[in-house]
Amino acid sequence: MSRRVLVVEDELPIRDMLVFALEQKGYYTLEAETYTEALDKIVEPYPDLILLDWMLPGGSGIQLAKQLKQNEYTRQIPIIMLTARGEEEDKIRGLEVGADDYVTKPFSPKELLARIRAVMRRSTPTSSEDMIQVQGLKLDPVSHRVTANEDGLDMGPTEFKLLHFFMSHPERVYSREQLLDHVWGTNVYVEDRTVDVHIRRLRKAISTHGHDKLIQTVRGAGYRFSSKVS
Amino acid sequence: MSRRVLVVEDELPIRDMLVFALEQKGYYTLEAETYTEALDKIVEPYPDLILLDWMLPGGSGIQLAKQLKQNEYTRQIPIIMLTARGEEEDKIRGLEVGADDYVTKPFSPKELLARIRAVMRRSTPTSSEDMIQVQGLKLDPVSHRVTANEDGLDMGPTEFKLLHFFMSHPERVYSREQLLDHVWGTNVYVEDRTVDVHIRRLRKAISTHGHDKLIQTVRGAGYRFSSKVS
DNA sequence: TCTTAATGTAACAAAAACATCATAAAACAA
DNA sequence: TTGTTTTATGATGTTTTTGTTACATTAAGA
Numbered sequence A, B: 001m002s003r004r005v006l007v008v009e010d011e012l013p014i015r016d017m018l019v020f021a022l023e024q025k026g027y028y029t030l031e032a033e034t035y036t037e038a039l040d041k042i043v044e045p046y047p048d049l050i051l052l053d054w055m056l057p058g059g060s061g062i063q064l065a066k067q068l069k070q071n072e073y074t075r076q077i078p079i080i081m082l083t084a085r086g087e088e089e090d091k092i093r094g095l096e097v098g099a100d101d102y103v104t105k106p107f108s109p110k111e112l113l114a115r116i117r118a119v120m121r122r123s124t125p126t127s128s129e130d131m132i133q134v135q136g137l138k139l140d141p142v143s144h145r146v147t148a149n150e151d152g153l154d155m156g157p158t159e160f161k162l163l164h165f166f167m168s169h170p171e172r173v174y175s176r177e178q179l180l181d182h183v184w185g186t187n188v189y190v191e192d193r194t195v196d197v198h199i200r201r202l203r204k205a206i207s208t209h210g211h212d213k214l215i216q217t218v219r220g221a222g223y224r225f226s227s228k229v230s
Numbered sequence C: 001t002c003t004t005a006a007t008g009t010a011a012c013a014a015a016a017a018c019a020t021c022a023t024a025a026a027a028c029a030a
Numbered sequence D: 001t002t003g004t005t006t007t008a009t010g011a012t013g014t015t016t017t018t019g020t021t022a023c024a025t026t027a028a029g030a
Helices: A012-024 A035-041 A057-070 A088-097 A109-121 A157-168 A176-184 A192-205 B012-024 B035-041 B057-070 B088-097 B109-123 B157-168 B176-184 B192-205
Strands: A004-008 A028-032 A049-053 A079-084 A101-105 A132-134 A137-140 A145-148 A215-218 A222-225 B004-008 B028-032 B049-053 B079-084 B101-105 B132-134 B137-140 B145-148 B215-218 B222-225
Touching: A004 A012, A004 A035, A012 A028, A012 A109, A028 A035, A035 A057, A049 A057, A049 A109, A057 A079, A079 A109, A101 A109, A132 A157, A137 A157, A157 A176, A157 A192, A157 A222, A176 A192, A176 A222, A176 B109, A192 A215, B004 B012, B004 B035, B012 B028, B012 B109, B028 B035, B035 B057, B049 B057, B049 B109, B057 B079, B057 B088, B079 B109, B101 B109, B132 B157, B137 B157, B157 B176, B157 B192, B157 B222, B176 B192, B176 B222, B192 B215
Parallel strands: A004 A028, A004 A049, A049 A079, A079 A101, B004 B028, B004 B049, B049 B079, B079 B101
Antiparallel strands: A132 A137, A137 A145, A215 A222, B132 B137, B137 B145, B215 B222
16 A cells, blocks of 8 residues: 655755655655645645645645645545644635645644544545456456446446445445545535435446445445455 | 534524434434533543534633643543634634634534534544454454354344444343443433343344354343353 | 243334435536 | 536335334242
């Protein structure tokens, strides 16, 4: 599991400190000093997390976050914002825009790393661009295609994401709420029951070769993607 | 998973609305109208989240938050503050004091519930997810599966919870009331004898390989999960 | 042995959880 | 713009689960 963190911070000493702490802990780091530079780095393969200085010259930190959260593919990348003490305004706007957490400068590396861990744990490892295959059901994230025994399957974007998530997290029950968080994303207000419908559509889409059995209902708990019989 | 939410709000209609929405979603609720009343409710077992009206008479909402965040034990309870539109001052002070998020009145229940979800997930550390195994009987909390010598077993949610509890607390007698507290949860009114029925169902479910002997009746006391012969 | 309290069991009705469908709104493409 | 696809939701139908009751069985002491 690659764990790549993009550090967007214009002050070199702080950036260095962050990079040092991160690499110490085994993360790969990317660095950007400006808004433009950051955008250059946010391409596939996407980083797994972005540490974003809110105080970029021209307030472009907020700008960047907003932009990322609007794009379907970058929306999932968790963002931890770095704010100066007292810049509470920023925190508010940050949470409004969809940042996942914030850390106030000056911060201890320990605290920061703890928050990174927490945020990462609950986010999808989007890094895997590899083809996933289970019992003849193939999903290729790169070409954005699903095939069952070489037959192409048709499904909507949400079903694709749902299947992608399931296939990369098999043998594990997810409650509807967890699925909403992981597939729809945080800060989205959708009914629990909506998950049912998409599960239904996904099952239908992959049912031609009997793959719908892979998606199992776990009563009272949620859904599970499993190749074992229930 | 206990999900108890304390609602601190002096206006009855809003409090009612909140409580209704929360219970609709399966949360247990506690209510408080004033600062003092709130303090009374914040005792063990601590609520898992506090919805705090910032506009309590006398500004005591802020007071309360500050106090909670200063105490070692209550500090970790996440707080979502309810602010009136435009009261940016409050939001700022709220975050300064340590609130975890805020919602602006008037708010949609949907948004509120989504934020509750997000905040709870942030704070709840994943509880024991280890597989438990006793004499070939395996329970995997992650995939939510029970197998006996590799054969999958079928049981209802309550039986699963019951078995989970037993397996993580073996060699110890539990009275029916204790089982109700631990498995069904507190403040649930259910007959004692109902436990018998679920014990019966659980035994039946795990009996294929003789594991029903693990659940032993202790006359006059309750039940015990034990790998030793009785 | 008999009595009695405690526990086991099956059946049933009510509630809860889930599946499915139709529809309207939203997003998207032509 | 118009037409098409996708999405979210409420309504409704279906299945599973749950709690309770009534009766059967068991264990322990008198």
